[in-house]
Amino acid sequence: MTTRPWLQHYPPGMPTALPDVAPDLTSAWRARVERDPDGDALLHDGRVWSARELDEAADALAAALREAGIGPGDRVGILLQNVPTAVVTLLAAWRCGAIVPLLNPMYHGRELHHLLADSGARILVIDPELADVAAAAAEDTQVEAIWSDGDLPTSAAGTAESEGTASPDAAPDDVALLTYTSGTTGPPKGAMNTHGNVLAAAQATASWMDLGPEDRVLCVAPIFHITGAVITLMAPLLAGSCVVLIGRTTPEAVAHAFAHDGVTSTTGSITVFNGLARLDDLSSDDFPHVRHLFSGGAPVPATTVTRFRDTYGHYIHNIYGMTETSSACIGVPPGVEAPVDAATGALAIGLPLPGTDVRIVSPDGATLAPGEPGELEISGPSVVPGYWDNPDATADTFVEGALRTGDGALMDEDGWVYIVDRLKDQINTSGYKVWPREVEDVLLAHPAVHECAVVGVPDDYRGEAVVAYAVLTGGDGDVPSITAEELREHARGELAAYKVPRQVHLIPELPKTPTGKIRRRELRESGADPEADTDPVTDTDPHMDKTDTDIDPDAKETP
Template identity: 35%
Template sequence: MLTYGNLTLHSLLKKQTERYPDKEFIVFKDESITYREFLNRTEKMAGWLMERGIGKGDTVAAFLSNSPLFYETWFSCAAIGAILLPINTASTPSELDYFLSHSDSRGLIYEGQLVNEQHLMAAEEQSLLFIQKDEENWIKEKEKCQFTPSGEPVYPEDVACIMYTSGTTAKPKGVLITHENYLFAGHSSVLYQQLTSEDRYLIFLPLFHANSQYYTSMAMLAAGGTIILLERFKSSTFWDDVKRYRPTVSSLVATIIKMLLECPDHPADKEHTLRKAGYGLFVTYQDLVKFQERFGIKLYQWYGMTESITTNIVTPLHEEMITDSASGIVPIGKPGLGHEVKIIRENGEEAMLGEVGEIIIKSPSLMKGYYKNPEATAKTLQNGYLHTGDKGYYNEEGFIWFVDRNKDMIKRAGENISSIEVENVLSNHAAVQECAVVGEPDSLREEIVVAYIRCSEGKEVSSNELYEFCKERLSYFKVPQEFRFVGDFPRTSIGKIQKNLLR
């Protein structure tokens, strides 16, 4: 039992509705939904699901973009003990087939504009109780339904969601997330981000992603705050949305920080309500300083995984921004309260200060496991620790630096090279807007270092210039042997560069 006793997603929603019945819970476009209205919608949809034969333990797939319907599906499943399966909206028909089949889904709710005939054919081949499109008639149908809890109680340790991680070398794994996991994520996020019921969280990253569920949506439910939901991020309308909806906090990624810095300066750059924003890897120190000075928004970094539930490593809001004196890279933060973070060597021994090793995490709330994959579960969860597969190191003050994903470390002639260190140097070149550094097989030296470069608009740079720039700032073996120029990069749903597709 953690911070919320025997509460579940549904019972916490009911509790907050009693406290804030007529307060805005979700704002989306011109629609404002109070806590009372959202609970009513959720329970009506729960009644509809039960009428279709969905019960405790059944999985319902949601192929939906950002909208109140996503939240209704999530919380209606939780009300009856069913399990949400959020599906990446970029999924192909074959990927949809895998998700539905592997998860043993019993129903599918989808958005018409996201699917084609092949998607529907893949769904129809499954043994589903229903395949429901988001349409006006369905809304009216749900309005007639009533929610009557079944005889099967829902417990905090029950699974509330199966969230599939992106697979780079194998099929995606389904992370089992419990009600207790979600509530802990919300509670810890409120503490780390110093949130209150007066906060209005601007969310535009995909709701099918852990970030928009754990750190933001659950934080607002836990605090009794308000969710400002956008369909997606648009740099051209971002500040208009901020002015219109008056958010106080948001969650960003590196790509968005860079895009906002690219926008022309405006006299009203600081005339807004946004006070702070969390972000994930990777932003240079120079860009962080520029962003905070230009927009007056406090940025704090966090580190977490779908499997680790919350942000286990966070930048304390009261701490000054520091960098590693050798690399110039900003740390990802310190272990969150109640979390134990170790850096270990390959033999399992703890690494010394400054020594690079694998980041492993012990937390009050980790995933329950991978669905139908006991081998992967046993490999990832060992002796109470989550083995992240990421490389990092500590300093004497307890700050942790992220060095690289284990799979992204480059091995050249016996030397281990952090792609992030090389990227940090390249990002400081005036002509480089964005870059990605990967290793490619080499018969002589194991791997060569290859840098993919996207130039800033209106600027050019040659491979020779970049080579000399890196040579002055990096050890000789870290300097890229090849520079490849691109118009853009393949990206994940939240804008991270997919390095596995570059190799």
Template identity: 35%
Template sequence: MAVKEKAWYSCYPEAIPKSLTYPDHPLPYFLEQAAKDFPEREALYFLGKRLTYQELLDDVYRMAQVLKELGIKQGDRVSIMLPNSPQSVISYYAVLLIGGIVVQTNPMYKERELEHQLNDSGTETIICLDLVYQQVEKIRARTPLKRIIVTGIKDYLPFPKNLLYPLKLKKDGIHVEIPYGDGVYAFSQLMKKALPQPVKSEISSMDDIALIQYTGGTTGFAKGAMLTHRNTVVNIIQCNAWVHKAKYGEEKMLALVPFFHVYGMTVAMNYAIYKAATIILLPKFNTKETLKVIDKERPTLFPGAPTMYVALLNHPDTPKYDLSSIQACISGSAPLPLVVQEKFEKLTGGRLVEGYGLTESSPVTHANPIWEKRKNGSIGLPWPDTDCRILDPNTGEEVPPGVPGKLQVRGPQVMKGYWNQEKETARALSDGWLNTGDIAMMDDEGYFYIMDRQKDMIIAGGFNIYPREVEEVLYDHPKVQEAAVIGVPDPYRGETVKAFIVLKPGKTTTEEELDRYCREKLANYKVPRKYEFREELPKTTVGKVLKRVLIEEENRKSEGMETTG
């Protein structure tokens, strides 16, 4: 389509091209290039351990040799069930280097979820943390698994932490015993025997699958999105264009978002390696530890989720630490409240903008310009080479600016389809257009706004209510730290609005106070009719509030009332 047809191009920053050139390389090429250009630059920092780019590449070569010797071939699926750690980066790039397909697996998965993923993907090899070995072993006989490669946090800890860590586990009552043999291997022992010899595979970046990345599985079992090397390389290059002030070989990336989540994988790992940045690895988010690491290691880039920024803003020790190294943050996985954006920028002096994406699009499709014009409450502009349209939910016809509808996206970062799911693929993709499942609106300048998930929209008394709008108002209340809004059954209105509230430490309020506050800022039909105060909200590992858990709890309450009534 001609450039003039796209409303958002009128607001594109001068520094960002509307279309980009994408190199025809598989993903590992960029690691090899970074090691060639900056062999002595620090690639990874992990709890005191430091690896240069040359050391990282050597370890990737070693693991690639190990995998080949174990019989893993091009196209074989390998599950990586690890937190952010050197082993997760090494395993990821080693699998890709030999032409394998990475299946990222959440270490917090329960047996049912893990069994489904391994069976669905046909995975025969898993690289996992010693702390989760028992649950892997329990389901092994019911899956295609032939090989389990086990590693521990201590394997890449510096002296004396590597000696103290096992003692800490014992003190905490955690006993880790791995029965090696019979297809169970020690990561560290395999690495000791391998040589850092370059490995080459004939990989078609356009056609070959790099990842089977499973969706969140909000309805039924999760589906595996097939992302090619091309899809992921495209999204890295698009990210590079958007973060146009970042300098090659000079940045430091704070990697808090898990790599097993597509957002963390692309932005915090792959993009960082493309920029030859130092990746500051944290295996889990702890507010106090994060403050210490930012103060000491001075990251410049910090992709995160709103809950992370909220936690850092509200910790009582935050004023003791210097967070001024942070230059740019793209917030993803959940809506970014305006008050959080403003306070975090004031705290750090950097820029925090909201972006948007999906597992099926590698993941990013939109973001607000970081240093140029942005709009409050907007997910920003489509990235280069990314097309978007909004369709009427009933007629399927494109709607004009200002009218909400179903958001579809199209671009070279969109997946090949779902693994072994032809019907689901046909439902998600239509003539290259990806159905996002989100209700969105585009304004006259081409900025997009997510009104809500199509399934999250509340219809009360015939009115459409978008939870995000109500949450924005609640987040603005000086005593509210977190808010989540859902629709609950109502005999008169069909549905009504309920708000779950987490208050800031030391603060108290009442339903009446929040009701008065909301009525000043929202139309009457949007005001929550019910409130529930909680110590915390259920969340995913990336900090996204699990509204389906709240909805399920409410449904059980409703069923209980009907039974006893």
């Protein structure tokens, strides 16, 4: 890529390229320890770990791993919540040259068995509560030992340091993490996040967020997810910040960390911030040390950001990344409010971070002009080389080292990137293309709507019909209650007739992944009948007349 228009909008002092600071994560971590061995590195359940204490714990566990036969290229799986042992195991495994598969502790049975078998994990470090689940899932896999948090083995010979055993040197291209995709379009795939990938993403994130020794970063995203492992764990650890762990995430625990643990920054799904907003007694006073907040994992509606800022005094900055980009690669700079695309109403997800290049491409790979929607393509040092033992999926997703994200996006002339929607989520109704995000933004603008999701469901006449699922804020105080039909009337006033949901379902909560992404497939498969609630306004609209068989999907509506 020869032009990078986004660089002109970087804040003063922001690097435009990434420096070469270390060849691997172990070297980068030890450089942090040497800079400030007594500085706070980890806070959990009232205990503060210094960088030296964390390093010594990692050395001790590394020695035990070596005695168990773990060496370069072996896999040490982590099946833990956000607890110190997860951090110690990561650091220990890397200094053995091992690869760490990050495993979701909510998986069990066939789900967990598949990941253990696919990764070839030899040792599994688990939450004690998962002993039976892990043992059953590990049958007929390469797992040799299951170590429980709180009862980890120790080295009979002492630490690796005392034995004089140096950590094996890892190359930037050596795999550090196996992070598994959610499997929404097939079996989960293990992205091979190399030491160079994770370092690049961590350095870019730390620079973007201006992290340093004075910061306390709340690790609210799960460490078994790339966001938690890199954005809110390794980036602050390597930058000299202190990471705050709260175990399982609840709105009350998050609010307590902000109010009492000196948290200055965090990155969480929009679900985290929506959860905070539903707490009765929360106010701007409960964020006494916050410098900036970021949200990733799913598009953030402009109305949600505005409401949170107006209520609590803090702007939620978009940040975007994928498992395959080793977390953050596009973000809104701190202190800057993202623009909104006039044509789609989408809030910008940000500017490419240092080291990242972005293109919007057509199906044949041609670069599209500013403002023209297409597929988001990302390249740079944080993009993984492919999927573990899956050459076919690698070939389908990566083109000459660039990642085809599957996200429908556009970029304006200044380099701001906007996600329109996942390409596979686009709805085709009577020949018209409808982006769910646009409909969701309109519904979320109603004060009674807390969260919503829009999907396309099969429809014999239209091909697909637009169906919405909404979670209401409630009916007390100044927040009005609302009926499904009233929500549809609200949408009719803001949208073309073919975009108005055929049905609106009011439900208590949306199905989500552990990281807060909405499970749209579950909603599509929930059995909604688009003909159960015929919309006379839509059916009499000239664009949707059932006698018109020559609808032009590219026709422009007149005002």
